[in-house]
Structures are given as structure tokens and as C-alpha cells.
Amino acid sequence: MNTLVTRLELKWTSLTLGQPWIMLSAVSKVQLSTLPPEPVIPSKKPLKVELVGGKRYSWCTCGYSKKQPFCDGAHKLKAQGFSPLRFVPEKDCTVWLCGCKYTNNPPYCDGTHKQEFVVSAPLYEPTDS
Ligand code: FES
Structure with missing residues (x-):
């Protein structure tokens, strides 16, 4: 939670200061997904x-x-x-x-x-x- 708040604060700060490069570095650290990959189904029988x-x-x-x-x-x-x-x-x-x-x-x-x-x-x- 503290990490998320810190990132949001950093994003807000960069926006208010007009420094988009700081915002980009903060956004790149966010994971897009933690879900495991799912297999495709090559057969519906054993x-x-x-x-x-x-x-x-x-x-x-x-x-x-x-x-x-x-x-x-x-x-x-x-x-x-x-x-x-x-x-x-x-x-x-x-x-x-x-x-x-x-x-x-x-x-x-x-x-x-x-x-x-x-x-x-x-x-x-x-x-x-
Ligand atoms: S073929 Fe996958 S559980 Fe039976």
C-alpha cells in the first residue's frame, strides 16, 4: 500500500512540476499482471x-x-x-x-x-x- 501511495504521489508531483520523465520512470515499475499464463487446449480428451x-x-x-x-x-x-x-x-x-x-x-x-x-x-x- 505504501509503495502504491508513493508511486501515486510521485506521479502527481511530476505532473504538477511538469516533469514527464519522472512520471515515466514511476509507471515503468508497475507490474501489468500477476496472473499465471494459461495453456491453450490442443485436445479435449486424454x-x-x-x-x-x-x-x-x-x-x-x-x-x-x-x-x-x-x-x-x-x-x-x-x-x-x-x-x-x-x-x-x-x-x-x-x-x-x-x-x-x-x-x-x-x-x-x-x-x-x-x-x-x-x-x-x-x-x-x-x-x-
Ligand atoms: S484431458 Fe486434461 S484432464 Fe483429462
């Missing part, structure tokens, strides 16, 4: 995958990968702030990995894809770019 025990996998968290459900590095260009979820299964297994990217038990499907916010959301269609 993906059945056979995993090899002891092998390292990278599950895509941003939704932009063209190798769903795994990461292809697309987050570096299209979704900075995201990073893949890395995991190593203990043994060979067949699992259902989340395709909607909104599971609460990543990387596994927990049924969240059946919720209205996923069902009604647009499906992300990858492009060639």
Missing part, C-alpha cells in the same frame, strides 16, 4: 500412451507442442513462462496423459476435461509457423 520404465519424458504444459502430449520446445517461442513437466515412470506402463492441459494431477488425466470451462473453450489448432 491421450493413451505406452511409457518405458526409467525413460525420461517431458509432458507439454503450454499446449502449443505439435508432438502432444509431449513437449517439442514450442513454449520457447509461443508460451514463455511455461516449461515442460519432466517425469520418469518406474516401470513400463500404459497411462492416459492429459491432453487439455488443465488437469490437477499432471501429467495424468483427472477428468477435468469434462468441466464446462474446457468443453466450451476453443480448441487450439497448430499452424505451420
Whole structure:
């Protein structure tokens, strides 16, 4: 609160003194958003995958990968702030990995894809770019 008051006072002072460069320096320190980024939805169903025990996998968290459900590095260009979820299964297994990217038990499907916010959301269609 004190920081906000200080910034407002600084802005007011610069306006009254006719020094816009002070106002600009004060405004640049304000964060525009503290909300975490949200993934796009490449699939509204889980993906059945056979995993090899002891092998390292990278599950895509941003939704932009063209190798769903795994990461292809697309987050570096299209979704900075995201990073893949890395995991190593203990043994060979067949699992259902989340395709909607909104599971609460990543990387596994927990049924969240059946919720209205996923069902009604647009499906992300990858492009060639
Ligand atoms: S596909 Fe994401 S929770 Fe099922």
C-alpha cells in the first residue's frame, strides 16, 4: 500500500512540476499482471500412451507442442513462462496423459476435461509457423 501511495504521489508531483520523465520512470515499475499464463487446449480428451520404465519424458504444459502430449520446445517461442513437466515412470506402463492441459494431477488425466470451462473453450489448432 505504501509503495502504491508513493508511486501515486510521485506521479502527481511530476505532473504538477511538469516533469514527464519522472512520471515515466514511476509507471515503468508497475507490474501489468500477476496472473499465471494459461495453456491453450490442443485436445479435449486424454491421450493413451505406452511409457518405458526409467525413460525420461517431458509432458507439454503450454499446449502449443505439435508432438502432444509431449513437449517439442514450442513454449520457447509461443508460451514463455511455461516449461515442460519432466517425469520418469518406474516401470513400463500404459497411462492416459492429459491432453487439455488443465488437469490437477499432471501429467495424468483427472477428468477435468469434462468441466464446462474446457468443453466450451476453443480448441487450439497448430499452424505451420
Ligand atoms: S484431458 Fe486434461 S484432464 Fe483429462
